[in-house]
Structure formats: structure tokens, C-alpha cells
Amino acid sequence: MARSCQVCGKGFSVGNQVTIRGKAKYLGGVGTKVTGITRRKFKPNLQRLRVTVGNGTNTTVLACTQCIKSGHVTKLVKRKPFHLPKVEKAKPAAEEAVPSGPRARP
Numbered sequence: 001m002a003r004s005c006q007v008c009g010k011g012f013s014v015g016n017q018v019t020i021r022g023k024a025k026y027l028g029g030v031g032t033k034v035t036g037i038t039r040r041k042f043k044p045n046l047q048r049l050r051v052t053v054g055n056g057t058n059t060t061v062l063a064c065t066q067c068i069k070s071g072h073v074t075k076l077v078k079r080k081p082f083h084l085p086k087v088e089k090a091k092p093a094a095e096e097a098v099p100s101g102p103r104a105r106p
Contacts, residue, residue: 003043003046003062004044004046004062005044005046005062005063005064005067006061006062006063007061007063007064007067007072007073008064008066008067008072010044010064010066011044012041012042012043012044013041013042014039014040014041014042015039015040015041015042016037016038016039016040017037017038017039017040018034018036018037019034019035019036019037019038020032020033020034020035021033021035044064045064045065046062046063046064047062047063047064047065047068048060048061048062049061049063049068049073049075049076050075050076051063051073051074051075051076052074052075052076052077058076061073
């Protein structure tokens with residue numbers, strides 16, 4: 001079963017896992033040695049998410065995180081985001097005269 005991004009088609013790529021032993025010379029060692037090379041797969045970061053397709057229907061797809069971040073897929077909105085109702089600002093009442101300066105002590 002090939003697991004790849006259903007939006008961009010990104011799949012796994014292959015490379016090597018290099019095992020190293022020893023201490024680097026600049027750290028006071030005699031140098032590092034390669035003790036093993038093994039083939040490995042670099043897998044894309046696939047996420048299963050529900051998206052809205054063109055005609056308004058919802059479906060589940062496997063999409064890589066780069067497609068999600070770049071906005072190539074539109075996530076399903078389960079409900080509208082909460083908005084505060086707009087409130088009219090009341091006009092300020094006549095400001096009371098407040099004496100400025102130090103308070104007089106009796």
C-alpha cells in the first residue's frame with residue numbers, strides 16, 4: 001500500500017542511515033569512523049483530515065503538512081467561528097470636576 005499525499009503526490013524517498021563511532025579530532029579524539037550504512041526511507045508527514053472539495057461535499061484525504069500550510073486544501077468548517085456582537089459606544093456623561101494636586105488633609 002503506497003502512502004502518498006493525495007494533493008501533490010509526494011511519496012517516500014530513499015537514502016542512507018550512516019552509523020558513526022568515535023570522537024571528532026577537533027574535540028580531542030582520533031577521528032570518527034563509519035561503522036555501518038543502511039538503506040532507509042524518508043516518509044512525508046501525512047495527516048488525515050476532512051476537507052471540502054469543489055462541489056461542496058466533504059471527504060477525508062491524506063495530505064502532507066506542506067499542502068496544509070500552503071493552503072492547497074480547504075479544511076472542513078464544522079461551525080462558524082464565534083464573533084462578538086457589535087456594541088454601540090455610549091456618549092460619555094458630563095465629566096465631574098476632579099481637583100488635581102495633593103489632597104488637603106484636615
